[in-house]
Amino acid sequence: MHERSPRSEHQPDLLRLATAGSVDDGKSTLVGRLLYDTKSVLADQIDAVTRASVDKGLSTPDLSLLVDGLRAEREQGITIDVAYRYFATPTRSFVLADTPGHVQYTRNTVSGASTAQLVILLVDARKGVIEQTRRHAAVLALLGVPKLVLAVNKIDLVEDPATVFAQISAEFNSLTSTLGWSTEDVTEIPVSALHGDNVASRSENTPYYTGPSLIEHLESVPVDADSAGRHSLGLRFPVQYVIRPRTAEYPDYRGYAGQVAAGSVSPGDEVVVLPSGIRTTVERVDTPDGELDSAQVGRSVTLILADEVDISRGDTIASPADAPEPIGEFDATVCWLAEKGLRPGARVLLKHGTKTTQAIVGTLVDRFDEQNLSSDPDPETLELNDIGRISIRVAEPIVADDYAVNRHTGSFLLIDPAGGNTLAAGLVGDVLSSVEVGKSA
Structure with missing residues (x-):
C-alpha cells in the first residue's frame, strides 16, 4: 500500500450547478436543451423523445421529456424531485441539480443548491420577476451560492424583447444587490430553450444582446476561488473510518480514512485531533493507487500519523493554526x-x-x-x-x-x-x- 512512489494530486475542471425558478418557466426544456446541444444523450433517447413529441402533435422534439422521467412528472407536466444530470464540453465537466419550481418543493431547491457553485435562475420573459423568483433568490443567498445566471426564457414570445430583457435585468440586479451579490457575480442572458437561442451559441435573433451564450458562460465562469473558503482555510479532515488491516504484510498499519473538507494535507504537516486537542504530524497520505505528495479539497485519502492517537469516526483532523473550537x-x-x-x-x-x-x-x-x-x-x-x-x-x-x-x-x-x-x-x-x-x- 505504501511502496509506490508519491505522485501529485490532479483535479478535473468541474462545475457544480443547479437550476431554480417558477413552474412552467421552461427549466426542464432548458436542461434538455443543454444535454442535447452538448451531445450528452444517446441516439435512442432522442428517437424516443421525437416519437413522443409527434404523438403529442408537436412539430419539434419536446426536450423536456429528456429530464422529466418520472411518470407523475410527465402526467403533470412539472418537475417534482431533484435529479442530477451530467454533461460535458471539451473544456469543462458539469454536474447539474435540476430542482422543482413549486412553492411546496422549496426544500428540494435547498437540497439541490446546497453544493452548487452556480445556479441558473429562470424567469419567463412574459411574467418577469415574480414572488417565487424572489423566494428562490433569497434562499440561494442564504445558502451562499457564489454565482448566479438569470436566464430570461421564452424571450421569443414577447413583442419588444430588448426592452423586456433590460427591465427584467434591472429589477433582478436590484434584488441581488440587496441580497449581497456583486454585479460581477450575476449574469443575465436572454434565451429561448425551445429554439436554442443563446444556449449553445449566440443567436442572431437577439441583436440587442452582446454577451456569451449560456454554455459559453458556464465554460468560462471562474470556479478556482471557492466561495465557501475551503481552499483558504487550514486542513479540515473528518475521519470516516479507521483502517486496521492486521495482515502479515502490514502488521502495524493504522490509517484514518476520509475526505479533505478544507485546506490541504501533506506528509510532515503538523495537525491537531479534535475534539481531544492532541497534536501530531502526518507521516503519509495514502490512496489505493499509492502515496500522494499532497491532497487537496474533495480528495478521499487515508492519513497515516506519526504517533498512535486515540481517534475514531466523527473526530476531525485539522490544522492547528486555525482549528475551530468544538x-x-x-x-x-x-x-x-x-x-x-x-x-x-x-x-x-x-x-x-x-x-x-x-x-x-x-x-x-x-x-x-x-x-x-x-x-x-x-x-x-x-x-x-x-x-x-x-x-x-x-x-x-x-x-x-x-x-x-x-x-x-x-x-x-x-x-x-x-x-x-x-x-x-x-x-x-x-x-x-x-x-x-x-x-x-
Missing part, C-alpha cells in the same frame, strides 16, 4: 423539511460530517420572510419549507466552522431518531442576518 451549544439556521412542525424542546439526531450525536432544539428565535427579507420573532413552530433561526444543544461537541466561512463544515442535518427521516437542513451560525434588510414588529 461546540456543544450554538445558534443555527434551518430549513424545515418535515410535514410535522418543529417546536422548542424537540429531541433529534444531529449529523455533522461523519459525526452523529443526540441533540435538543432550544428556542425558535425567528422565522425568515423571504419576500420582505425580514424575520418574524419567536414563532411557535417552524412548518414545512419554513426557514428559521434556532438554538441547539448537542450531547457530544461537534467541530464546525461558521457556514459563512465554510459551507461544507458549517452544514448539518437534523434527523428523526425514531424513523431515521431527515427533518431539516441546517447552517451553523447567523447566516440570516446577511440577507435580512429589516425586522418585522
Whole structure:
C-alpha cells in the first residue's frame, strides 16, 4: 500500500450547478436543451423523445421529456424531485441539480443548491420577476451560492424583447444587490430553450444582446476561488473510518480514512485531533493507487500519523493554526423539511460530517420572510419549507466552522431518531442576518 512512489494530486475542471425558478418557466426544456446541444444523450433517447413529441402533435422534439422521467412528472407536466444530470464540453465537466419550481418543493431547491457553485435562475420573459423568483433568490443567498445566471426564457414570445430583457435585468440586479451579490457575480442572458437561442451559441435573433451564450458562460465562469473558503482555510479532515488491516504484510498499519473538507494535507504537516486537542504530524497520505505528495479539497485519502492517537469516526483532523473550537451549544439556521412542525424542546439526531450525536432544539428565535427579507420573532413552530433561526444543544461537541466561512463544515442535518427521516437542513451560525434588510414588529 505504501511502496509506490508519491505522485501529485490532479483535479478535473468541474462545475457544480443547479437550476431554480417558477413552474412552467421552461427549466426542464432548458436542461434538455443543454444535454442535447452538448451531445450528452444517446441516439435512442432522442428517437424516443421525437416519437413522443409527434404523438403529442408537436412539430419539434419536446426536450423536456429528456429530464422529466418520472411518470407523475410527465402526467403533470412539472418537475417534482431533484435529479442530477451530467454533461460535458471539451473544456469543462458539469454536474447539474435540476430542482422543482413549486412553492411546496422549496426544500428540494435547498437540497439541490446546497453544493452548487452556480445556479441558473429562470424567469419567463412574459411574467418577469415574480414572488417565487424572489423566494428562490433569497434562499440561494442564504445558502451562499457564489454565482448566479438569470436566464430570461421564452424571450421569443414577447413583442419588444430588448426592452423586456433590460427591465427584467434591472429589477433582478436590484434584488441581488440587496441580497449581497456583486454585479460581477450575476449574469443575465436572454434565451429561448425551445429554439436554442443563446444556449449553445449566440443567436442572431437577439441583436440587442452582446454577451456569451449560456454554455459559453458556464465554460468560462471562474470556479478556482471557492466561495465557501475551503481552499483558504487550514486542513479540515473528518475521519470516516479507521483502517486496521492486521495482515502479515502490514502488521502495524493504522490509517484514518476520509475526505479533505478544507485546506490541504501533506506528509510532515503538523495537525491537531479534535475534539481531544492532541497534536501530531502526518507521516503519509495514502490512496489505493499509492502515496500522494499532497491532497487537496474533495480528495478521499487515508492519513497515516506519526504517533498512535486515540481517534475514531466523527473526530476531525485539522490544522492547528486555525482549528475551530468544538461546540456543544450554538445558534443555527434551518430549513424545515418535515410535514410535522418543529417546536422548542424537540429531541433529534444531529449529523455533522461523519459525526452523529443526540441533540435538543432550544428556542425558535425567528422565522425568515423571504419576500420582505425580514424575520418574524419567536414563532411557535417552524412548518414545512419554513426557514428559521434556532438554538441547539448537542450531547457530544461537534467541530464546525461558521457556514459563512465554510459551507461544507458549517452544514448539518437534523434527523428523526425514531424513523431515521431527515427533518431539516441546517447552517451553523447567523447566516440570516446577511440577507435580512429589516425586522418585522
